[in-house]
Amino acid sequence: MLSTNTGSEKATEKLSTRRLGKLGAAVVLVAFLASCAPPAGPPKAPSRIGGRVFGVECNPVTLEMQHGETHAIQLADVGGEGKVTGFKVGTIRGDGFIQVSQPAANNTGWSALPGSIQVKSMAVDGPTRTVTYYIEVLLGGREGDRIAGGNIWCQVNVNHLAPTPTFTSTPSITPTPSLTPTPTPPVKLSGLRCKVEMKHGEGKDIKLEVYPGWEGLTEFWINNVIGDGQIEVSAIAGGTVRIKSKAVDGPTRTVTYYIEIVAGGGQGGTSIVGANLWCQVSVQHVAPTPTPTPTPENIVTGPPYVITESGFRVTYTGPREAKIGGTLEATFEVLTPEGKPAKGELSATLWISPSDAKAKHGTEALDPQGKVTVQFEIGDYPDGTILKLLISHEGKVYEFPIEITVMP
Numbered sequence: 001m002l003s004t005n006t007g008s009e010k011a012t013e014k015l016s017t018r019r020l021g022k023l024g025a026a027v028v029l030v031a032f033l034a035s036c037a038p039p040a041g042p043p044k045a046p047s048r049i050g051g052r053v054f055g056v057e058c059n060p061v062t063l064e065m066q067h068g069e070t071h072a073i074q075l076a077d078v079g080g081e082g083k084v085t086g087f088k089v090g091t092i093r094g095d096g097f098i099q100v101s102q103p104a105a106n107n108t109g110w111s112a113l114p115g116s117i118q119v120k121s122m123a124v125d126g127p128t129r130t131v132t133y134y135i136e137v138l139l140g141g142r143e144g145d146r147i148a149g150g151n152i153w154c155q156v157n158v159n160h161l162a163p164t165p166t167f168t169s170t171p172s173i174t175p176t177p178s179l180t181p182t183p184t185p186p187v188k189l190s191g192l193r194c195k196v197e198m199k200h201g202e203g204k205d206i207k208l209e210v211y212p213g214w215e216g217l218t219e220f221w222i223n224n225v226i227g228d229g230q231i232e233v234s235a236i237a238g239g240t241v242r243i244k245s246k247a248v249d250g251p252t253r254t255v256t257y258y259i260e261i262v263a264g265g266g267q268g269g270t271s272i273v274g275a276n277l278w279c280q281v282s283v284q285h286v287a288p289t290p291t292p293t294p295t296p297e298n299i300v301t302g303p304p305y306v307i308t309e310s311g312f313r314v315t316y317t318g319p320r321e322a323k324i325g326g327t328l329e330a331t332f333e334v335l336t337p338e339g340k341p342a343k344g345e346l347s348a349t350l351w352i353s354p355s356d357a358k359a360k361h362g363t364e365a366l367d368p369q370g371k372v373t374v375q376f377e378i379g380d381y382p383d384g385t386i387l388k389l390l391i392s393h394e395g396k397v398y399e400f401p402i403e404i405t406v407m408p
Contacts, residue, residue, distance in 0.1 A: 043093035055079025076114035084141035086110035094133035218265035227257035311337030341370030
């Protein structure tokens with residue numbers, strides 16, 4: 001309900017106005033200080049990107065574009081719910097280098113559905129990077145005597161690429177040539193020319209030569225190298241530029257460098273001639289192929305042992321050499337699956353193979369500590385013969401992962 005102000009209310013209004021004036025000044029000061037503050041970090045992403053609100057969704061949900069381009073995000077009631085009939089661009093989160101516009105709006109700023117939002121990237125320079133923006137789209141409409149509304153967030157990724165250096169023959173020094181300049185560059189390259197392909201760890205040379213009529217160019221130097229610093233560039237005697245790749249590891253990739261070479265010298269007394277040119281070097285890095293390390297099938301770091309199917313651990317503690325015609329005292333220790341000394345007998349065999357006519361067999365009882373010694377009489381084997389040691393437990397045969405060598 002509308003009403004007029006009484007006298008006391010006018011006084012209160014005047015006091016409030018003075019207070020608001022001071023408050024406004026404070027707000028201006030705060031705004032000024034905020035403008036001097038360092039810029040914030042990357043824009044905070046909304047809790048949800050895309051989705052469907054009252055049947056309306058972004059198409060595409062995430063717009064990918066290059067710097068300097070203009071693209072559109074389509075908005076339509078794809079769900080056919082008919083609850084909202086208009087839209088309006090709301091908050092835009094990002095660094096301010098995109099322009100967002102909507103179709104002709106009514107006097108309240110709303111555009112009719114279906115429609116599209118135009119997005120234009122204003123930033124067109126490097127360095128190479130991807131900048132993300134979040135666009136809030138407000139949705140609204142009338143259904144009978146009720147108003148429906150909501151919002152939806154669309155994402156835009158702008159890819160910025162570092163500009164490629166412009167190759168130019170404009171001298172970096174101010175020359176006063178005694179000869180009339182011609183379109184032909186005063187410095188030419190022989191051999192590898194000015195575009196070099198090389199592998200990581202390689203070194204290559206670029207040979208510089210002077211065209212006839214430009215004999216005044218008597219020296220040159222390396223003015224600038226654009227890249228990641230993983231090549232060494234040096235000027236050596238004889239008009240040669242030497243390039244060496246320092247990076248020798250993966251991952252597989254190609255890195256491009258740009259080298260600015262400046263040539264100059266005195267000519268005709270006080271006059272100076274000069275020119276510069278850019279050379280491109282592409283270094284191909286290849287990820288090293290790992291060298292597999294062979295793993296022995298059996299690595300014995302302590303006394304050899306076998307584990308039977310029933311969980312008994314039988315360890316051989318005897319010697320690894322046997323004398324021709326002598327006796328090998330093969331000692332064993334047998335433990336139960338619980339780690340306690342086993343009881344009973346142990347049968348063992350020493351042979352070259354199952355067909356060995358000189359094979360020896362023996363069976364002995366275990367002592368209270370689960371230990372036993374089985375003696376084998378060594379036959380007349382040739383020096384250096386390799387014998388295998390086996391045991392029998394509960395009807396199954398197990399071979400130890402060792403070799404017993406016959407010695408003289």
